[in-house]
Amino acid sequence: xxxxxxxxxxxxxxxxxxxxxxxxxxxxxxxxxxxxxxxxxxxxxxxxxxxxxxxxxxxxxxxxxxxxxxxxxxxxxxxxxxxxxxxxxxxxxxxxxxxxxxxxxxxxxxxxxxxxxxxxxxxxxxxxxxxxxxxxxxxxxxxxxxxxxxxxxxxxxxxxxxxxxxxxxxxxxxxxxxxxxxxxxxxxxxxxxxxxxxxxxxxxxxxxxxxxxxx
Numbered sequence: 001x002x003x004x005x006x007x008x009x010x011x012x013x014x015x016x017x018x019x020x021x022x023x024x025x026x027x028x029x030x031x032x033x034x035x036x037x038x039x040x041x042x043x044x045x046x047x048x049x050x051x052x053x054x055x056x057x058x059x060x061x062x063x064x065x066x067x068x069x070x071x072x073x074x075x076x077x078x079x080x081x082x083x084x085x086x087x088x089x090x091x092x093x094x095x096x097x098x099x100x101x102x103x104x105x106x107x108x109x110x111x112x113x114x115x116x117x118x119x120x121x122x123x124x125x126x127x128x129x130x131x132x133x134x135x136x137x138x139x140x141x142x143x144x145x146x147x148x149x150x151x152x153x154x155x156x157x158x159x160x161x162x163x164x165x166x167x168x169x170x171x172x173x174x175x176x177x178x179x180x181x182x183x184x185x186x187x188x189x190x191x192x193x194x195x196x197x198x199x200x201x202x203x204x205x206x207x208x209x210x211x212x213x214x215x
Contacts, residue, residue: 028084032077039073064153100191102198144168
């Protein structure tokens with residue numbers, strides 16, 4: 001069932017639950033705005049008021065501190081928003097996903113628990129693959145922030161800040177190409193293999209259990 005179908009069902013069958021969920025989502029959005037909007041305004045004022053209005057030169061360390069404060073303020077609400085998203089999904093009803101190993105339909109939030117319980121060997125591999133994919137993407141973004149911050153405070157040449165955007169775009173394109181090739185050439189054949197092995201084992205066991213015992 002798609003998200004639209006779930007929401008349509010909730011709208012007609014459970015209007016009170018839908019209203020409660022929408023109110024919780026609005027509260028979460030308002031809370032995030034209370035952090036993001038003032039932090040953006042404060043960064044703008046801290047960056048341009050001293051130099052443009054007061055005529056005070058801004059040293060590199062000052063720019064670096066302002067940049068780090070902006071990054072921290074942008075990341076601070078993420079755990080809260082993730083918690084609210086989980087509550088939102090649990091209230092509406094989660095989307096069922098096909099297990100990559102067996103024929104079970106698993107809610108999205110419970111997919112890792114299912115794999116860890118029923119397919120521990122594949123669980124470790126899938127978990128490691130996802131960790132490498134998301135971790136490498138996070139590493140690219142953190143590397144970009146580190147180079148940009150280092151160029152502001154004088155650790156790296158200032159020209160590196162201009163090159164950081166180009167390097168990040170090239171790294172993201174390379175990351176997408178590697179992930180795509182891995183998915184097509186490695187991950188898809190592996191999932192087909194483990195599904196075929198599960199089907200062979202499952203149906204063989206089912207035929208054995210259904211075979212009548214001879215007197």
